[in-house]
Amino acid sequence: MKNVAKPKKYRATEDSGASMYVAHEKIHAREISGRFQTLRKLAVFVLLGLYYFLPWLNWNGRQAVLFDLPERQFHVFGLTFWPQDFFFLALLLIIAALSLFFFTALAGRLWCGYACPQTVWTEVFVWMERLAEGKRNQRVRLDAGPWNREKILRKTAKHGMWVLFALWTGFTFVGYFTPIETLGLRLLDFNLGPWEAFWIFFYGFATWGNAGFLREQVCMYMCPYARFQSAMFDSNTLIIAYDTERGEPRGLRRKAVPDVATREKLFASIKVEHSAPAEAKLDFPPPEALGDCVDCNLCVQVCPVGIDIRDGLQYECIACAACIDACDSVMDKMGYPRGLIRYDTQNGMEKKPSRILRPRTLIYGALLLALMGAWVAGVTLRQPVAMDVLRDRNALYRVVNDNVENVYTLKIMNKGNAGQRYRLSVEGIDAELVVEREAATRPGEVLSLPVRIQAGLGTVAGGGHDIAFVLETEDGARIVEKSRFFAPGEMQ
């Protein structure tokens, strides 16, 4: 393969020791439009629209999505989660990880190209940069030029937009954890709590740094997914690939030269008709002498991570498909068929059939469905109340006024949205349940309720008895928790 001139991304200079210190040079990606870039813009609008809009949405008179950390309760539309429901959050994270595996096996780094917050926010920051500093060539010139009035104005405008947008992002972030409407009012009053202000700046700063400056370096040096995603790839995974066979040998040509496939047909037909070499009759280079890549380098210029896709699949590639759109636009201009750079599988590139249904996708898919089913079932079947029974640790029993008595502590958790009163009883023994206080809870409360079971001496046999506490709510929920009752008997 011919060596291609590509923009130098890194400048290697000598460190004090023998090691290499690599300074980063900013990548100015050229703007490109096309099918996939339209899709990506759509993804940016949908995802960021959701992010900035969701906290302002109300549901039954309360912020629809509120991870209310000060109150220790999460509201997601009609559902309320308490710290006891942490299991569901953990399960949700596992589901999210598994869907990442599933979609990666299916279609490669879809996540990176379209949905990752790093990509999405970088898109917006690059858009602002373009707004303030112009197109790629203008930006390169501006960066290289002296600090004159124009440069100062343009840079100030860019950073002004970045900082405002980053602060708004930070504010929205905190608005997921503390009610955003009152947060907004307190912001207007300059009356934010110190920690709220801190987190707004912290998240704003992270957004500003990651999307404004670090950009593709986050993907290359910080993202664990970029490192292990190749483990989920196989030869049936959709990747962005350059069709080497069709494209090489690359080179400039007159516009009138047809594509390889057309030239192959032309040359073949001439060879049949004449015995003379085809080149003499046709004014085109033969198909094996010139591939379809016109070597315009546009695919390199549009790449936000600064790689050359023609060198093959590289771990830096975030699958944003900018090179596909760039190449397609050139192919259109040349009158060549699209798809010299395209979404395809390794099998597809080697002209072998690709399979979507294969053990890897089936296993990931089945696991994903099972976990999602379990999550939905778990959340819908959630009891609004839970009870734990703790036996008194000090004594098995005590004898008080001809009664034998066992002491327990009931932990009653109200996981619903309304206050509750409970009826308690005991099963499995002929004894009296003495409840010290009223069994009632506020929403979200965990009530520690000391109770005693009293039985007349001699009315119960000595030794241990299996008993069960029964808790009934006013709306008909019934919870049974097993425990043990001990009485003095044969052993005495």
Add this chain to the structure above:
Amino acid sequence: MPGRGDPSVSSRTLRVVIIAWASFAVASIATAFFFAAFDPVALAEAATFPVRLGRTAGYTLGFFCFWLIALSASAFSVFLIRSMEQSAHRPQ
């Protein structure tokens, strides 16, 4: 496959950033698990010295404690690995 322009891990800035970032990620997860189980207000009440702490302040403090712990472990590991590699490369 190795990317071109791969930086050597000996770049100091990169080392610091990676240590800070990895420990940040771990601290975030640890904070979520820890405070799902324990209420910072209850913890402050159970402290052996008088502490007045709101929940938001408690979470923040907890997060930074976790970050500091993870940061120390992360930095210590890198220091040990680095010094091991350096002594291995030293000419005899």
